[in-house]
Each structure stands twice: as C-alpha cells, then as structure tokens.
Amino acid sequence: MSKPVIATASLAGCFGCHMSFLDIDERILDLIDLVEFNKSPIDDIKTFTKPVDVGIIEGGCCNSENVEVLREFRKHCKVLISLGECAIMGGLPAMRNGIPVRECLEEAYFHSPTIDPADPRLMPGDEDLPIILDKVYPLHEIVKIDAYLPGCPPSADLIWKALTSLLEGKPLEIPYSLLKFD
Template sequence: MSTTNKITVATTWLDGCSGCHMSFLDMDERLIELAQKIDIVYSPLVDAKELPEQVDVGILEGSISSDDDLEKAKAFRQHCKLLISLGDCAVNGNVPAMRNQFKLSDVMDRAYRENVTLQPQIPNREVPALLKTVKPIHGEVRVDVFIPGCPPSADAIWHVLNELIEGRVPDPSSVTRFGA
C-alpha cells in the first residue's frame, strides 16, 4: 500500500484497440468512489509520464507484439507488486495474434507494400520493431490476475479492483469470460 493508504495503480495498453481502458472509463460515477480508494499513478488516462519505482497494482491491456510492448511489460512486472492481464488480447493474444499464422515478412509486405499505392515501403524510423510472433502478457512476464473479455465489462473490472482493495483474491471467472 502507498503511504496515503490508497492502492497505487498503473495502467497502459500494448497492441490492441484500447477498448479495455474504455471499459474502465465506463465505470462512470463509480470512478468517483474508486478515486477514494486508489491513486492512478501512471496511465494513458492521466498526465503522469513515468512509471513509479513501486506500484501496488499494474494493469496491462493488449498483447506483446513489438519491442516496445515487451519493454513496457517487463517494466510493469518489475515495478508492480501485482500484475493484471486485462482483456482477451492480454490474456491470449486475441486479434493481434492472428498474424502468427503468417511469416512476419509476408505480413509486412502485405501491409506496407502490396496494399499501398503511394510510396510503398516498410517503416524503419520511429516505429517499434515487430516481434516474430505476438504473445499474451504471460508469454513473457508473470501475471497474477487474468481478466478475460473483449473487452471485459466495467462491472468485471470494478469487481476485480474492489476485491483487491478489500484484500481478497478476485475470481474474474465469476463475472466475465472470453469474448464477453
């Protein structure tokens, strides 16, 4: 716990659609109640630009598809006491992992050469290098809690966070499932 007796929470998204963060925001007025119990110390939803040294709960959305995603997942595992894999992309790779059935070079050619009419070229600047295969979060780092769903509902996220706040081990399968 942090010194303010609030749980510190960090979130980020990797390769995915950010729909899980939208579900987080769908807690609507419950966010006010949640704000009394947690401090969001790092997230695309807040201004903080640096992941603190020590965070109580880390929430990762999306799959690991690039060097950048892998760096973020490793940093979250290093700095977060408890790590949550949020959504089907984080839990099993989901849509981003559909490219795993193809060679990466074929995927790149299709996306950046075959389907482009103006200056077809594979990007090589300011774009994170793609990994050969897409992996779920637990394919690279240890995960403590898995919340499936595409996206998980605001109610499921609310349930899991409240269980953690109360010091209980959440059972996400009681409130969500894959694709729900």
C-alpha cells in the same frame, strides 16, 4: 496511510479494455477516493514515479516496445493483471501469428489495394521504430502475471469487482455472469 497506487497500459490492444474501465461510470469517483493513479493513459503520467500496488495491462506483446513496457510494469508493480482477450490469448492481433512478418509488412506496404502505384514503395525500417516480434505473445508468456480478467472487453462490473476485491484483500471470485470471453 497512503492510498494504493494503480498503473495501467495498453500494448497491442485497441484501448477497448480501458474504455470498459471508464464504464464503471460514477464509481470512478469512489475509485479516486480509494486509490492513486501513477503511469497510465488515464492521467497521462508517462513514467513510473513510485512503486505501484496494482498494474493493469491491456493487449499482448507485438513489438519490442511492448516487451519493454511490460517488463517495466513487472519491475514496478506488486500485482500485475492481464486485462482482456489480447493480453491473455493474443486476441485479434495474434491472427497474424501464422504469417511471416515480412509477408505481413509486404501486404501492408507493397500489395495493399490502397497503395498508390505512383508512390515509391517503402517499408518502415527506421532504427528508432520498435522491432516487430515474430508473433504476438500473450503477457504471461513474457513475464509473471498474477491475475487474469478475460473478456473482449472485460465488463466494467468485472473490472470493478476485481479492483475492489484486491483493495479489500479478498480473493477474486468471478460470478458466471461476468466470466465471458467476448
């Protein structure tokens, strides 16, 4: 029997959830015995090469590329997990949600104290760049999400527990000590 396949991605996140994933420490040796990784920054596979059993996504959606990647994940993954505060609630990036996008960009590229007044002031607008969304969206407001693991970051123990529960086909029960929003 072939191993279950896992894929991961970080969208509008800080990669902290992935770092926490790596914090499962030596259990990662057990994990690679149990599963196979497909598209993920962990093995640097850039595109899906086969159907995936569990997709894990960190970060919300702040631009068109995030939305595209998220939809690709939904298409290829049987189970899709929202990992961490940003994926579930928008998190820190969503602090811009009350500010119009133009104002945000002007602040960053025109009015920031570190802008050199001698430089021509340019706002990135190349058509190859992803378009910034009007606000940062939690993942479940764009595609269907099957499971949520809160935390900033979710602890390695929570990620481990979720993965092992899924692999054993058990429902995920989160003990009080592992359910944290910070």
